[in-house]
Amino acid sequence: xxxxxxxxxxGEFGGAxxxxxxxxxxxxxxxxxxxxxxxxxxxxxxxxxxxxxxxxPSPLYxxxxxxxxxxxxxxxxxxxxxxxxxxxxxxxxxxxxxxQKLGKTRIIAETGAGQHGVATAxxxxxxxxxxxxxxxxxxxxxxxPNVARMKMxxxxxxxxxxxxxTLKDATNEAIRDWINNPVDTHYIIGSAxxxxxxxxxxxxxxxxxxEEIKWQLxxxxxxxxxxxxxxxxxxxxxxxxxxxxxxxxxxxxxxAVEAAGKGxxxxxxxxxxxxxxxxxxxxCKTMLMQTADGQITEPYSISxxxxxxxxxxxxxxxxKSGRAEFYSATDDEAMTAGLELSQLEGIIPAIETGHAFAIxxxxxxxxxxxxxxxxxxxxxxxxxxxxxxxxxx
Amino acid sequence: MNRINEKxxxxxxxxxxxxxxxxxALNDTVKIIQDLEKNGVDMIEIGLPFSDPLADGPTIxxxxxxxxxxxxTTEKLFEQLKxxxxxxxxxxxxxxxxxxxxxxxxxxxxxxCHEIGIDGIIMPDLPLDVYEDNYxxxxxxxxxxxxxxxxxxxxxxxxxxxxxxxNGFIYMVSSASVTGSKSGFGNxxxxxxxxxxxxxxxxxxxxxxxxxxxETFQQATKNAKGAIIGSAFIKHLTTNGVAGIGSxxxxxxx
Ligand SMILES: Cc1ncc(COP(=O)(O)O)c(C=O)c1O
Numbered sequence: 189x190x191x192x193x194x195x196x197x198x199g200e201f202g203g204a205x206x207x208x209x210x211x212x213x214x215x216x217x218x219x220x221x222x223x224x225x226x227x228x229x230x231x232x233x234x235x236x237x238x239x240x241x242x243x244x245p246s247p248l249y250x251x252x253x254x255x256x257x258x259x260x261x262x263x264x265x266x267x268x269x270x271x272x273x274x275x276x277x278x279x280x281x282x283x284x285x286x287x288q289k290l291g292k293t294r295i296i297a298e299t300g301a302g303q304h305g306v307a308t309a310x311x312x313x314x315x316x317x318x319x320x321x322x323x324x325x326x327x328x329x330x331x332x333p334n335v336a337r338m339k340m341x342x343x344x345x346x347x348x349x350x351x352x353x354t355l356k357d358a359t360n361e362a363i364r365d366w367i368n369n370p371v372d373t374h375y376i377i378g379s380a381x382x383x384x385x386x387x388x389x390x391x392x393x394x395x396x397x398x399e400e401i402k403w404q405l406x407x408x409x410x411x412x413x414x415x416x417x418x419x420x421x422x423x424x425x426x427x428x429x430x431x432x433x434x435x436x437x438x439x440x441x442x443x444a445v446e447a448a449g450k451g452x453x454x455x456x457x458x459x460x461x462x463x464x465x466x467x468x469x470x471x472c473k474t475m476l477m478q479t480a481d482g483q484i485t486e487p488y489s490i491s492x493x494x495x496x497x498x499x500x501x502x503x504x505x506x507x508k509s510g511r512a513e514f515y516s517a518t519d520d521e522a523m524t525a526g527l528e529l530s531q532l533e534g535i536i537p538a539i540e541t542g543h544a545f546a547i548x549x550x551x552x553x554x555x556x557x558x559x560x561x562x563x564x565x566x567x568x569x570x571x572x573x574x575x576x577x578x579x580x581x
Numbered sequence: 582m583n584r585i586n587e588k589x590x591x592x593x594x595x596x597x598x599x600x601x602x603x604x605x606a607l608n609d610t611v612k613i614i615q616d617l618e619k620n621g622v623d624m625i626e627i628g629l630p631f632s633d634p635l636a637d638g639p640t641i642x643x644x645x646x647x648x649x650x651x652x653x654t655t656e657k658l659f660e661q662l663k664x665x666x667x668x669x670x671x672x673x674x675x676x677x678x679x680x681x682x683x684x685x686x687x688x689x690x691x692x693x694c695h696e697i698g699i700d701g702i703i704m705p706d707l708p709l710d711v712y713e714d715n716y717x718x719x720x721x722x723x724x725x726x727x728x729x730x731x732x733x734x735x736x737x738x739x740x741x742x743x744x745x746x747x748n749g750f751i752y753m754v755s756s757a758s759v760t761g762s763k764s765g766f767g768n769x770x771x772x773x774x775x776x777x778x779x780x781x782x783x784x785x786x787x788x789x790x791x792x793x794x795x796e797t798f799q800q801a802t803k804n805a806k807g808a809i810i811g812s813a814f815i816k817h818l819t820t821n822g823v824a825g826i827g828s829x830x831x832x833x834x835x
Contacts, residue, residue: 205679207636207705208730209754211739350642351632363635370734370757468680468706469633481654482684483632 190435190502190511192391196384199509201501204383206471209367213375214471216290218385224289225282225392237281238396241314242271244278246397248404248560253532260553263414264563265401267426268537274565275394275426276307280376282393284311287374294318294373298362300327300355300422301493301540302334303565304378309343319343322361324354327492334569352486354495355422359470379423380500383471387428387500394429401560402433409558416441416553419562420543422458422493424500426564431512441513443551444503445543447489448516458487459516460499461507469498475507490519490573491539493565517546523577525549526567538565539573584672584700585726585749588623589785595807596798596834597624597787598814599676601644602661603653604630609823610661611668616823618671620830626703626809629658629677636705638761640812644819655685659693666698674728676703687716691723701726701749709739709746717746728752733773737780744782753777753786753805760790761812766800778804798833 196202196218206214224230238244246266255262267275280297287295295317299305305321312319321338325347328335338345348357359381366375380387380394402412417434419427421444434440449457457463464475469484476498477485487497499507506512517525526542529535537545541564553559567574575581588595598617602610610627617625630645630653637645658675665673675694682690682704694702702725707716709729720727726749731740734757743751755770766774770791777786785806792801793813801808810833817829 203711204708205706205711206708208708208735209636209705209732209757209759211708212732212734212736350639350646356633360633360635364638364759367636368758368762370732465684467683468678470635471706478680478684480684481656482681483649484680485632 190506192384192388196388198501198505200466201474201504202384202387203473204471205468205473206383209370210363213366213370214383220290221286221385221389224286230285230289234282234285238278242277242281243269244396245400245404246270248401248408250408251533254529257532258548258553259555260557260559263405263558263560265397265430265560266563267397268535268541268563268566272303272307272310273568274303274307274538275397275429276304276378277310278396278429279378279390279393279425280304280307280311283374283376284315284317287376288315290374292372292374294369295376296320296322296362296365296373297376297378298322298355298358299378300324300358300495301491301538302327302331302338302569303493303538305343305345306334306337306341308376309338309341312343313341320365321345322348322358322365324348324352324358326353327355327358330573331492331569354492356484356497363470379425380428380502381423381470381472381498387472387502390425391428391432391502394425395432397426397429397562398431398433401430405558405560413437413440414558414560416443416557416559417562418443418445418544418547418559420445420494420540420564421499421503422496422540423498424503426562428500428502430562435511442506442511443547444506444512444514445547446514446516447491447494447522447543448518449488449490451518452516456488458489458494458496460497461514462516464498472501474498474501475504491522491543493538493540494543515547515550517543517549521546521549523574526574527578535563536567537563538567539570541565583724583726583749585624588672589750589806594802595623595787596621597626597807597809598622598830599626599628599809599811600814600818601628601630601641601648602658603648603651604644604815605647605818605822607651607653608661610658611665612823613826614665614669614673616826617830618669620827621834622671622830623807624672624674626674626676627658629655629675629681631678631681634678636759638759638812640761640815644815655681659697662697672700673698674701674703675699679704679707688719691719691725694725695723699725701728703728703752705730709743713746730754733757733769740780740782744784747784749784750806751782751784751786753788755788755791755801758790765797766791774804795833795835
């Protein structure tokens with residue numbers, strides 16, 4: 189009931205609202221993705237690469253000092269320890285193998301924080317494929333280390349100059365590229381967004397996160413199900429992967445943290461569930477921030493990876509159905525939570541991830557609650573922002 | 582009979598022009614429509630600007646951004662057009678993206694189009710199956726012709742489905758591209774134009790994307806019933822403003 193149906197709907201959300209120019213590409217993918225993913229040879233190759241190349245399973249780490257501070261049992265799912273430093277690579281490994289199965293030779297992607305761009309450039313280098321990454325002009329400036337990494341890996345980084353010059357516009361440019369190159373190109377979308385089958389496909393590739401949490405928690409706590417799983421949400425891929433195997437387990441509380449930017453009511457925010465209405469963005473019916481007239485508005489967050497005016501259709505459904513609790517954390521809360529994690533546990537998180545850790549500003553847990561937080565990425569790429577923000581020079 | 586169908590039944594090749602409403606200036610809409618009609622244009626696509634026009638290249642994107650900055654809204658466009666049928670008799674089509682129509686309310690949108698005398702709509706991101714399952718009845722109830730796109734990549738089978746679902750014309754996108762990116766037609770296009778012509782579809786075809794002058798108009802309409810000019814006309818407006826619309830329109834069919 190929380191998974192995509194055959195047409196890619198989660199409740200009323202999802203589907204494929206695409207111009208005819210994209211139909212053959214998306215339809216080919218829709219017809220084949222499940223068959224390919226169920227092939228034994230595909231599963232074997234995917235799992236092998238996740239193990240030997242990405243370094244999975246990622247540890248589930250009991251955060252003792254953080255637990256003491258917040259009065260509950262906190263486990264961290266260490267996606268930051270993956271090769272390339274975030275959960276994004278789980279999806280790009282899956283999609284590059286998919287692209288090969290479909291006979292594609294050219295890869296395009298959009299990126300906000302640059303994590304997905306780096307993860308895409310990485311798998312393209314691994315497989316010897318041409319790689320073009322679209323990135324908003326503003327994000328290119330604020331995530332310079334990742335731009336350099338992509339170039340080092342042999343990818344071309346093309347700036348998106350239109351609109352807010354962030355993730356939304358990079359996505360528009362990637363879609364235009366796909367329209368212009370319908371035959372040889374596969375578009376590796378980096379989050380659980382876009383037309384069906386993307387949200388479902390990305391979610392399945394990321395679902396390894398919750399698959400591992402189950403057996404890891406069993407080893408540590410004697411039970412597979414935590415009381416809560418917590419994740420930050422941009423488009424919603426690390427969250428979708430963290431929730432996946434718990435969606436139909438009602439005793440597991442699902443918590444989503446969006447970016448409130450400077451505050452939900454300030455006009456500079458990316459808290460889609462609070463500010464959005466149902467509409468169509470990037471080929472998908474979902475909650476999105478827009479004017480009364482249906483023009484998509486420009487979001488704001490200090491973290492490039494959460495600076496998106498929509499949210500994946502699964503999350504719209506989890507929100508609307510009440511299955512998940514939604515919160516939003518401001519820039520300040522996320523930055524402070526990132527500093528706290530650094531100094532209590534010796535782990536510097538991505539600013540995106542800092543939002544998940546700001547949950548403790550919003551919700552009080554019970555002492556025996558087992559809370560698993562998706563530590564979606566590491567903060568290396570964000571050092572400049574941290575240094576400026578905290579005056580660490 | 583709908584004005585679009587009447588026009589399609591007439592002799593000769595049809596020139597259709599696309600422009601973005603609210604560009605270059607907010608209140609140019611009516612003048613542009615009147616001038617185009619006076620100068621022999623057969624049909625007009627009035628572009629409802631959208632913040633994120635996925636299928637458009639930089640020319641139409643930029644005009645959309647400018648139009649929105651100028652203050653264009655769905656309500657505003659309907660208000661500008663409310664008396665348009667007092668002065669204009671050629672077919673008028675609203676072209677835009679689905680989200681603004683959805684937010685206005687699909688039924689309210691269609692009703693308003695009908696009251697004004699709009700004859701059809703083109704929503705590139707309202708796909709065939711969603712149209713048939715959810716919106717066909719409403720769009721038809723208000724007498725509107727819904728136009729679908731096909732591209733060189735569209736399979737014969739799907740073209741047949743689209744032909745069956747259409748009751749006006751088929752918008753034939755000339756090449757695999759967003760608007761405004763290619764000009765001139767090569768071998769691939771010619772083959773595609775011929776392939777479609779040989780399918781003997783029930784709906785006439787009008788070719789769009791990449792038509793910019795009399796030569797490309799001739800090539801595109803060799804097999805098809807008509808052709809649509811968009812980006813080239815927007816560029817003309819950018820350079821010349823609303824002066825000289827007549828000479829642009831006349832130069833195409835000459
Ligand atoms: C570390 C990290 N976490 C989270 C996100 C947000 O994306 P998603 O909501 O798809 O997990 C990003 C996006 O760039 C990221 O880099």
